[in-house]
Amino acid sequence: MSTLNFEEFDKSSIEQWQQLLTKELGDRAQNSLTWQVSEDVVMEPYAFSSAESYAIEGLPTWEMMQGIQGSSPAAMNKLALEALMGGCNAVCFSSAPTSAAELELMLKDVYVQYISLHIDGVTNLKGSAQWLKQLCDSRELHSKELRGAFYTDFNSLTDDDFADSVHFLKDHFVLFRGFAVDAVAIHEAGANPIQEIAFALTEGHAFLVRAMDAGLTVDEAAAMIQFNFATGSSYFAEIAKYRAFRWAWKSIIEQYTPEFGCSIHTHIAASTSRYYQTAKDAHNNLLRATTQAMSALIGGVNSVKVEPYNANTTLDDAAALRWSRNIQQLLTEESYFESYRSAANGSHYIEQFTGKVLRAGWSLFQQWDAIRGGAGKAAFDKQWTKDVAEHQFAAQQALASGKRVIVGVNKYVNKSDSSVVAHTAKTFTASHEQA
Numbered sequence: 001m002s003t004l005n006f007e008e009f010d011k012s013s014i015e016q017w018q019q020l021l022t023k024e025l026g027d028r029a030q031n032s033l034t035w036q037v038s039e040d041v042v043m044e045p046y047a048f049s050s051a052e053s054y055a056i057e058g059l060p061t062w063e064m065m066q067g068i069q070g071s072s073p074a075a076m077n078k079l080a081l082e083a084l085m086g087g088c089n090a091v092c093f094s095s096a097p098t099s100a101a102e103l104e105l106m107l108k109d110v111y112v113q114y115i116s117l118h119i120d121g122v123t124n125l126k127g128s129a130q131w132l133k134q135l136c137d138s139r140e141l142h143s144k145e146l147r148g149a150f151y152t153d154f155n156s157l158t159d160d161d162f163a164d165s166v167h168f169l170k171d172h173f174v175l176f177r178g179f180a181v182d183a184v185a186i187h188e189a190g191a192n193p194i195q196e197i198a199f200a201l202t203e204g205h206a207f208l209v210r211a212m213d214a215g216l217t218v219d220e221a222a223a224m225i226q227f228n229f230a231t232g233s234s235y236f237a238e239i240a241k242y243r244a245f246r247w248a249w250k251s252i253i254e255q256y257t258p259e260f261g262c263s264i265h266t267h268i269a270a271s272t273s274r275y276y277q278t279a280k281d282a283h284n285n286l287l288r289a290t291t292q293a294m295s296a297l298i299g300g301v302n303s304v305k306v307e308p309y310n311a312n313t314t315l316d317d318a319a320a321l322r323w324s325r326n327i328q329q330l331l332t333e334e335s336y337f338e339s340y341r342s343a344a345n346g347s348h349y350i351e352q353f354t355g356k357v358l359r360a361g362w363s364l365f366q367q368w369d370a371i372r373g374g375a376g377k378a379a380f381d382k383q384w385t386k387d388v389a390e391h392q393f394a395a396q397q398a399l400a401s402g403k404r405v406i407v408g409v410n411k412y413v414n415k416s417d418s419s420v421v422a423h424t425a426k427t428f429t430a431s432h433e434q435a
Contacts, residue, residue, distance in 0.1 A: 014048050021046070037237050038194045038391075040360035047348040052355040054247045055345040056265070056300070061338065063116045063303035064328045065090035065269070069315040073097065073105040079316060080110060086325045090116035090148075090303055092269075096123070100131040113141050116303065117148035117176075118269070125152045125165040125178055133172050149177035149226050149267070154207050155377060163214040170220055177226045177267060179207060186384065187230040188275045188426065190392030193241035197361030199384055200227050201248055202368045204266075206377075208256070218256035219263045226267035229301075231292040233276045236353055238292065239344055242268060242299025244358035248365065270296035271305040274312055279421040279433045281408030285309035290327050297337050298344050304328060312427060399432065409433060 021030060033045035066083040068091050070076035080091045091110075096119050097103040107117075112135075122128050128150055136143040154162060169178045183200040191199070204225060211221035227245070231238050250264040258264070272289040286309045296304050306327050308320035331337040344350045372380040398404035405411045409429045421433045 017046070017048070037234070037357070038192050038360060040363070041194065041356045043236075043353055043356065047352050050348040050351040050355075052351045053345070054243050054351060054354045054358065055342060056243075056246055056250065057342070061341070062297060062301060063090035064088050064325075064332070065092055065116070065118065065303045065305040066321065066325060067092050067094060067271070067305050067307065069094040071315075073102045075316065077106050077108050077110070079321070080106070082318070083321065083325065084110065084115065086322060087329050088325060089114075090118065092118035092120060092305060094120050096121045096128060096150075097131065100134055103128070103131045104135060107135065112136075112139075112146060115147075117146065118151065119149075120151040122150040122152045123156060125150055125157065126161065126168055129165065129168055129173065129178065132176075143172045143176075144174040146173060147175050149180060149269075151180040151182070151228065152178055153182065154179045154210060159214075162210065166211055166214055166216055166221075166224060169224060170216065174223075177224055179225045180269075181207065181225065181227045184228050184230045184271065186388060187232065187273065189385070189388050190275075190395060190428070191384075191388045192391050193232065193234070193237050193357060194360045194364055195384065195388055195391065196229060197241060197245045197248065197357070198364035198368050200229070200245060201252065201361070201365040202372050202380065204249065205252055205365075205369055206372055208252070209373075212256075217259070218253065219258050219260050222253055222258065222263045222266065226269055226302075228269045228271070229296075230271050230273045230275065231296045232273055233288060233292065235291055235295050236350065237357070238295035239299040239350055240353040240357040242270070242296060242301055243344060243350070243354045244361055246300060247354070247358055248362055251362075267303075268301040269303045269305070270299075270301040272296075272307045274307050274427070276406075276428050277307070277309070277312055278406065278409055278427070278429050279312075279419045279425075280417050281414050282309055282419065284408050286323060286327070289324070290331075293327060293331060294337070297331065300341065300344075312421070312425065395428070396431070399429070406432075 035043040037043060064087065066088045068076050068079045070079055076093055083091055093106060097106055133143050157165065165178060181200050181203045183196045186199045187196055204227065207225050208218065208221050211224065212218060249266050253264050272292040276288060277285045289306050293304050293306055306324040308317060308324050310317060310320050314320065368380060368384060371383050395404065399406065399410060402410060406429050408414060409432050421427065421430050423434060
C-alpha cells in the first residue's frame with residue numbers, strides 16, 4: 001500500500017467552502033443550521049480549525065456491561081450467566097442482596113475474579129462489602145483484585161456509617177468502588193447535557209469533601225467513586241458531554257494536589273437512554289441505542305450498558321437482552337470500536353463543541369456547588385429540579401410544535417402501530433403516545 005500524500009488534493013479556502021454551502025442551502029440562510037444545545041451553547045454547522053484540545057490520554061479499555069433485573073436472586077443469576085456466556089465482561093445487578101446467602105446465590109458459578117461486578121441500589125454498604133469479602137475468602141480470592149462497584153448514594157449514610165464504610169473499602173477493596181453519583185436520575189428528569197455535567201460535578205465534589213473529612217486522601221477518595229450517566233439522542237452533544245465532564249473532573253481533582261497522576265481519571269459508566277425510548281415503533285429504539293452507544297464510546301467512557309429496546313415495559317426479555325449485547329458486539333467485532341480510545345482527539349468540530357460544553361457546564365457547576373456547599377443539599381435539589389423543569393418544558397414545547405422530531409412519534413408515524421404508554425410513564429414522548 002502506498003503512503004497517503006495529501007498534497008495531491010487541492011486546498012480550498014474557507015470562502016470556497018462557504019460558497020458551496022450557500023449553493024447547497026438554496027433559499028435557506030446558513031444560520032438555519034445553527035444548533036442551540038442550551039442557552040449558553042450554540043454550535044455552528046461546521047468548523048475549520050480549533051486551537052482547543054481536550055484530550056486525556058491513558059483511558060482504559062471499555063467494559064461491555066449488561067443490566068440484570070429479575071424477580072429473585074436465582075433469576076438474576078440465570079440472566080447474569082447468560083450475559084457472560086453471551087460475550088459481556090461486566091454485569092450490573094439492579095437490586096442489592098439482603099444477606100451473604102443472597103449474594104452467594106446471585107453469584108453462583110460466576111467467576112467474579114474475571115469480570116467487572118456492579119451492584120445497584122446498595123443501602124447497607126458496609127454489610128454488602130463484608131458479604132463480598134466473605135465470598136472472596138470462601139473462594140480463596142483476593143478481594144483487593146476484584147473490579148466493579150457498589151452503587152451507594154453517599155448522602156444516605158450517617159457520618160459514622162460513611163466513615164466505617166470508606167475505611168473498610170480502603171482496607172479490603174482497592175479496585176472496587178463503593179459509591180456512585182447517579183446522573184441518570186437528572187437525565188430522566190429531562191436535563192440537558194450541561195445540567196448533567198454540573199450535577200455530577202457538584203455531587204462528586206461533595207463526596208470528595210466528605211471522604212477527606214473522614215480521613216481519606218484525595219487519591220483514596222477519588223478511587224472510591226464512579227459516575228453513572230445516561231446517553232441522550234444528540235450524537236455530537238453526548239460525545240462532547242463525556243469529554244467535557246472528564247476534563248472538568250480532572251480540574252477538580254488537581255485543585256487538591258493528588259500524589260498520583262492516575263487520580264485525575266475516574267470511572268464513567270454509561271447506559272443508553274430509557275428516557276428517549278418510544279412505545280410506538282419500538283424497534284427504532286435499537287437504532288437509537290446503537291448511536292447512543294457510539295457516542296459514549298467515542299466520548300471515552302469506561303463501560304457501556306445498552307438497555308433493551310423495551311426496557312420500560314419488560315424486565316427479563318431474553319431476546320431483547322441478546323439484541324442489546326449484539327449491538328456492542330457489532331461495534332466491537334465489525335466496527336472495531338475496541339481498537340481505539342481517542343478517536344475524537346483533534347477533530348475541530350468536536351474539540352470546539354467540547355470546549356463550549358465544558359465552559360457552560362463548569363459555570364453551572366460553580367453556581368450549584370456554591371448552593372450545595374452553603375445552603376445544603378435540600379436547597380441544591382430544589383434548584384436543579386427547578387432548572388431542569390424549565391428546560392424540560394421548553395423541550396416538550398419543541399416536540400409539540402414539531403421543532404423537535406422523534407421518528408415514529410411526531411414524524412414518519414406508523415399508522416398501523418397502536419402502541420401506547422401507561423399514563424405513569426416518564427419518557428420524553430409519553431404525553432404524545434398515550435391513548
